[in-house]
Amino acid sequence: MSSTTALRTLLRTPASLRLLLLQTPRSTYHSYDHAEQPVYREAERTILSSALAHVPIHGFTQEALTLGAKDAGYLDISSNLFPKGTFDLVKYHLVSQRLGLKDRIQFPDENFGVGRKVRNLILERLRANVDTGIVTRWQEALAIMSLAENIPASLRELGALADEMWFLAGDTAVDASWYTKRASLSGIYAAAEIYQTTDQSTEYRDTEQFLDRRLEELRTVGGAVSGTLGWAGFQAGAMVNLLRSKGVMI
Amino acid sequence: MASLSLRTSRHLATSTRTTAPWICQSCCQSRTFASSVSRNQQPPPPPSHQDPTQPPLPGTRQDDAPTHFGFSTIPSTLKASRVANVFSSVASSYDTMNDLMSLGIHRLWKDHFVRCLNPGIRPTGPAGLRSESTKEEGQRILDIAGGTGDIAQRMLDHATTVNKDMKTHVTISDINPEMLAEGRKRFAGSDYQLAGRVDFLEANAENLSTIPSNSIDLYTVAFGIRNFTHKDQALREAFRVLKPGGVFACLEFTPHLSNSVLDGLYKRWSFGAIPLIGQVVAGDRDSYQYLVESIERFPGQGEFRDMIKEAGFLVPGQEGGEGEKGGWEDLSLGIAAVHKGVKPV
Ligand SMILES: C[S@@+](CC[C@H](N)C(=O)[O-])C[C@H]1O[C@@H](n2cnc3c(N)ncnc32)[C@H](O)[C@@H]1O
Numbered sequence: 001m002s003s004t005t006a007l008r009t010l011l012r013t014p015a016s017l018r019l020l021l022l023q024t025p026r027s028t029y030h031s032y033d034h035a036e037q038p039v040y041r042e043a044e045r046t047i048l049s050s051a052l053a054h055v056p057i058h059g060f061t062q063e064a065l066t067l068g069a070k071d072a073g074y075l076d077i078s079s080n081l082f083p084k085g086t087f088d089l090v091k092y093h094l095v096s097q098r099l100g101l102k103d104r105i106q107f108p109d110e111n112f113g114v115g116r117k118v119r120n121l122i123l124e125r126l127r128a129n130v131d132t133g134i135v136t137r138w139q140e141a142l143a144i145m146s147l148a149e150n151i152p153a154s155l156r157e158l159g160a161l162a163d164e165m166w167f168l169a170g171d172t173a174v175d176a177s178w179y180t181k182r183a184s185l186s187g188i189y190a191a192a193e194i195y196q197t198t199d200q201s202t203e204y205r206d207t208e209q210f211l212d213r214r215l216e217e218l219r220t221v222g223g224a225v226s227g228t229l230g231w232a233g234f235q236a237g238a239m240v241n242l243l244r245s246k247g248v249m250i
Numbered sequence: 251m252a253s254l255s256l257r258t259s260r261h262l263a264t265s266t267r268t269t270a271p272w273i274c275q276s277c278c279q280s281r282t283f284a285s286s287v288s289r290n291q292q293p294p295p296p297p298s299h300q301d302p303t304q305p306p307l308p309g310t311r312q313d314d315a316p317t318h319f320g321f322s323t324i325p326s327t328l329k330a331s332r333v334a335n336v337f338s339s340v341a342s343s344y345d346t347m348n349d350l351m352s353l354g355i356h357r358l359w360k361d362h363f364v365r366c367l368n369p370g371i372r373p374t375g376p377a378g379l380r381s382e383s384t385k386e387e388g389q390r391i392l393d394i395a396g397g398t399g400d401i402a403q404r405m406l407d408h409a410t411t412v413n414k415d416m417k418t419h420v421t422i423s424d425i426n427p428e429m430l431a432e433g434r435k436r437f438a439g440s441d442y443q444l445a446g447r448v449d450f451l452e453a454n455a456e457n458l459s460t461i462p463s464n465s466i467d468l469y470t471v472a473f474g475i476r477n478f479t480h481k482d483q484a485l486r487e488a489f490r491v492l493k494p495g496g497v498f499a500c501l502e503f504t505p506h507l508s509n510s511v512l513d514g515l516y517k518r519w520s521f522g523a524i525p526l527i528g529q530v531v532a533g534d535r536d537s538y539q540y541l542v543e544s545i546e547r548f549p550g551q552g553e554f555r556d557m558i559k560e561a562g563f564l565v566p567g568q569e570g571g572e573g574e575k576g577g578w579e580d581l582s583l584g585i586a587a588v589h590k591g592v593k594p595v
C-alpha cells in the first residue's frame with residue numbers, strides 16, 4: 001500500500017484515533033518488546049488480580065480495588081498505590097489478557113492463513129472477556145477508558161494488542177502498510193468489543209457474525225478501512241451517549 | 251500574578267465541582283491542574299551533611315554536624331529550636347504565609363490531597379459485605395507537622411461525610427506547642443473531639459518513640475517535611491509506625507517550577523516580596539525569609555521520590571519516570587507536589 005494511501009487513511013480517521021496511527025514505527029513490533037519491561041510489580045499484580053475477581057459483582061469501581069487490596073493482605077488505604085484508580089484496574093485486564101493471548105491461542109493446522117488466524121485471535125481475545133466474568137461490566141470499563149485523560153493510554157494499549165495479534169498470526173512484515181494493518185485491526189477489534197457488551201445472543205454468536213461482516217468488508221473493500229474506523233469512532237460516541245443515558249458519569 | 255492565581259484557582263474549583271467525591275481517580279488525574287512537564291534543570295543536590303556510606307547508628311548521630319537553616323548553615327542541634335521559633339512567631343499569621351507562598355491556592359491543594367487519599371473505611375455494597383469488626387475500628391491517621399489541624403479537619407470530614415465512617419481517628423502531631431495549641435482551639439467542643447476521634451501529640455517527627463510500630467494506616471505531612479533537620483530519619487520513623495500496607499503521603503512546595511520562565515518570576519515573588527510582606531503583615535521579616543529559603547533547600551521531586559524508596563516504601567508509578575509516572579504528582583505547574591509511598595506487606 002502506498003504512503004499516500006496511508007496518509008489518506010490517517011486523515012480520514014476520527015481525530016481521537018489518529019494518535020494511535022501516528023506512533024513512531026519500530027523496527028519490529030511484536031509484543032516481546034512490551035514484555036521485556038517488568039510490567040507490574042509483585043504487590044501491584046496481587047492486588048489488581050484479586051480486585052478483578054470482584055469486578056463481576058462490584059464493577060470497575062474503587063470498591064473492587066479496595067476489596068482486592070484487602071484480599072491480598074493490604075489495607076483499604078493501600079489502593080493509593082494506583083494513581084489512576086479504576087483505570088489502573090481496567091488497564092491491568094487489558095495488559096494481562098494481551099500478554100496471555102499467546103497461551104490461549106492454538107491454531108488447528110499450519111495451513112491456516114493469516115486472515116483466519118486473525119479472526120481466531122480476535123475471537124479468543126473476546127472470549128477472555130467472557131471467561132474472566134467481566135464482560136457484563138465492560139461497558140463501565142469503556143466509559144472509564146473514554147475519559148479524556150485515559151484516551152491516550154487506552155489507544156496505546158489497543159495498538160499493542162493489534163501488534164500482538166499480527167505477530168501471533170505470523171505477519172511480521174514492517175512495511176508501508178504497517179499503519180494501515182495496525183489501524184484496521186484496532187478498529188475492528190474495538191468495534192467488535194463494543195458490540196460484545198450489548199450482545200444478548202447465545203455464546204455471543206451475534207458478535208461473531210458482526211466480526212465476520214467487518215472482516216469481509218476489509219477483505220473486499222480493502223481501502224475502505226477508514227470507513228470501518230469511522231464506524232468505530234461513531235460507535236464510541238454512541239456508546240458514551242448510551243452510558244450517559246444510563247446515568248454513568250462520563 | 252493575581253490573574254494567574256485566579257485562573258488556576260478557577261480550574262481547581264471546576265475540577266472539584268465536577269468530580270464525584272468518592273471517585274479518586276478522576277481528581278488525581280485532572281490534567282487541568284496537575285502538570286507533569288519534565289524538569290531538566292534540576293540543580294545538583296545540596297551538599298549532604300552526612301556521609302551517606304556511613305549511616306549513623308541510632309543514638310550516635312553526629313548531632314553537631316552543620317545543617318541548613320534556610321541559606322545559613324548552623325549546627326544541627328540548633329536547627330530544631332530555630333525552626334520552633336519560626337513557627338512560634340508565625341503561628342497566628344500562618345495562613346497568610348501559606349496564601350502568599352501558594353498564590354492563594356493551598357486550601358484547594360489540601361482538599362485535593364485529602365480527596366485523593368480517600369481516608370475512612372467505606373461500607374461495601376448495600377448489604378455491607380465488610381465484616382463489622384473492620385468497620386468498628388476505622389483507620390488510625392497520623393498527621394505530622396499537623397500544626398493548626400487543617401489537614402486533620404479535612405481527613406475527618408472526608409471519612410465521615412464521604413465514607414460514612416464514624417470511627418476513623420486522627421492524631422495531630424507537631425514539634426511546636428504553640429501550633430498545637432491552635433489545633434486544640436480549632437477542635438475544642440467539636441463533635442470529633444467529643445467522640446474521641448482526635449488527639450494531640452507534641453513530638454519531633456524524627457523520633458516518634460511514643461507511637462508503636464505497625465500501628466498507623468495513613469501518615470500525612472503537609473508543608474512540614476522541608477523543616478525537618480534529618481528528613482531521612484523522619485522517613486524511617488514513618489515507615490516504622492505504619493502498618494504493612496499503610497500509606498505515607500506528603501504535600502510540599504517544590505524548589506523549582508517546571509517552566510523556567512515562570513520559575514524566575516515565582517522566585518522574584520517569593521524571595522523579594524514575601525519577606526517584605528511578612529515584615530509588614532506580621533512584623534517579622536526573618537521568619538518569612540526562612541520559610542522561603544527552606545523551600546529552595548528542599549530536594550527536587552525525583553530526588554525526594556528516591557528518598558522515599560530508600561526508606562523502604564513502594565512508590566506508585568514506574569521507575570525513572572517523571573511526574574505521575576515517576577511516583578509523584580505536580581500541582582499548579584509544580585509549585586507544589588504530592589508524594590506517596592506504600593509500606594509493602
Ligand atoms: C508550614 S507548617 C504546616 C502546618 C499544617 N500541616 C498545614 O499544612 O497547614 C509546618 C509545621 O511543621 C512543624 N515542624 C517543624 N519541624 C518539625 C519537626 N522536626 N517535627 C514535627 N513538626 C515539625 C512546625 O512546627 C509547623 O507547625
